[in-house]
Amino acid sequence: MPGEAFGSPAGRLVVDVWSDVVCPFCYMGDTLLNQALEQFAHASGVEVRYHSFLLMPDVAEGAEPVNPSDYLAAKHGIPREQAAAMNDQVTERASRLGLEYHLDRAQTVSTRTPHQLSHFAAAHGKQREMIQRLFQAYFTEGLVLSDHEVLADLAAEVGLDREAALAALASGEFAGAVEADLDQARQYGINGVPFFVFGGRYAVSGAQPLELFRQALETSWNETVDAAPAGAGR
Amino acid sequence: MTSSNAPAPVEAPAERPHAADAANLPAGPFPQATQRAPFQLLSADGSFGVCDVDGVCD
Numbered sequence: 131m132p133g134e135a136f137g138s139p140a141g142r143l144v145v146d147v148w149s150d151v152v153c154p155f156c157y158m159g160d161t162l163l164n165q166a167l168e169q170f171a172h173a174s175g176v177e178v179r180y181h182s183f184l185l186m187p188d189v190a191e192g193a194e195p196v197n198p199s200d201y202l203a204a205k206h207g208i209p210r211e212q213a214a215a216m217n218d219q220v221t222e223r224a225s226r227l228g229l230e231y232h233l234d235r236a237q238t239v240s241t242r243t244p245h246q247l248s249h250f251a252a253a254h255g256k257q258r259e260m261i262q263r264l265f266q267a268y269f270t271e272g273l274v275l276s277d278h279e280v281l282a283d284l285a286a287e288v289g290l291d292r293e294a295a296l297a298a299l300a301s302g303e304f305a306g307a308v309e310a311d312l313d314q315a316r317q318y319g320i321n322g323v324p325f326f327v328f329g330g331r332y333a334v335s336g337a338q339p340l341e342l343f344r345q346a347l348e349t350s351w352n353e354t355v356d357a358a359p360a361g362a363g364r
Numbered sequence: 365m366t367s368s369n370a371p372a373p374v375e376a377p378a379e380r381p382h383a384a385d386a387a388n389l390p391a392g393p394f395p396q397a398t399q400r401a402p403f404q405l406l407s408a409d410g411s412f413g414v415c416d417v418d419g420v421c422d
Contacts (some may be wrong), residue, residue: 154419202419322386324415334402337413342372346406356410 143351145178148315148325149261150185151244151275154231155221157265157335159324161227166343172351179252180261182311183323184247186238195237195274225268231269239276242308247281249287249304250295259288329354
């Protein structure tokens with residue numbers, strides 16, 4: 131449920147993830163989590179839930195897209211070349227995980243709308259696929275993630291109903307879910323992403339090494355699923 | 365949105381276990397990760413990889 135975290139159904143481990151679709155390390159962190167899950171014996175018993183976070187809350191809804199290097203240069207008063215060079219470092223780091231970033235053509239917008247699409251996808255059992263498609267759309271393809279038509283196309287690509295997605299975005303049906311997630315992040319003092327919580331007990335902040343994700347899965351599974359009385363939920 | 369040497373933005377726990385200790389953590393109750401959150405923050409040496417609300421990624 132939006133804005134609700136840490137409830138784990140019996141026999142399953144829930145991983146709650148706060149992230150933003152324009153956050154470079156969130157895409158990397160999600161990739162590392164996926165790699166850890168591929169190596170985890172109980173992966174079929176793990177549920178990953180994504181929660182909304184605004185990396186750039188000062189970017190207004192409806193504002194024209196801006197390149198991330200331009201945004202960074204303007205916000206921090208540094209030369210654009212310096213900002214671009216720093217983004218190149220991020221791009222190189224992503225490439226080590228097999229990710230293809232093209233931040234030179236990325237178009238930064240407010241992410242409230244794609245977060246609404248994430249919640250729409252969650253309601254239809256496709257949130258992970260949707261989040262991963264949104265990451266690729268922003269970092270690799272340079273798509274504008276505030277455009278409802280673009281988002282509806284992406285929703286259709288992951289198997290969601292295009293017209294239903296458009297209607298949900300137009301009505302703002304999931305705007306409250308996004309706000310609930312943001313409120314919960316503030317409540318927990320989360321001010322950087324990605325932020326992962328395993329079984330409501332262990333947190334990993336950032337795109338940490340793969341081994342840490344593996345350990346977090348093993349430890350939280352052992353303590354929240356294996357240790358639970360048969361038939362008991364949390 | 366990019367990297368810098370800015371300090372990590374997430375509030376530090378009272379005591380951060382080393383990654384190598386994660387698998388050997390005792391059964392609960394656990395130290396609080398922050399003063400407000402009921403979870404323990406795991407960390408590791410080396411890369412950190414967090415983006416904060418200023419758009420800075422470290």
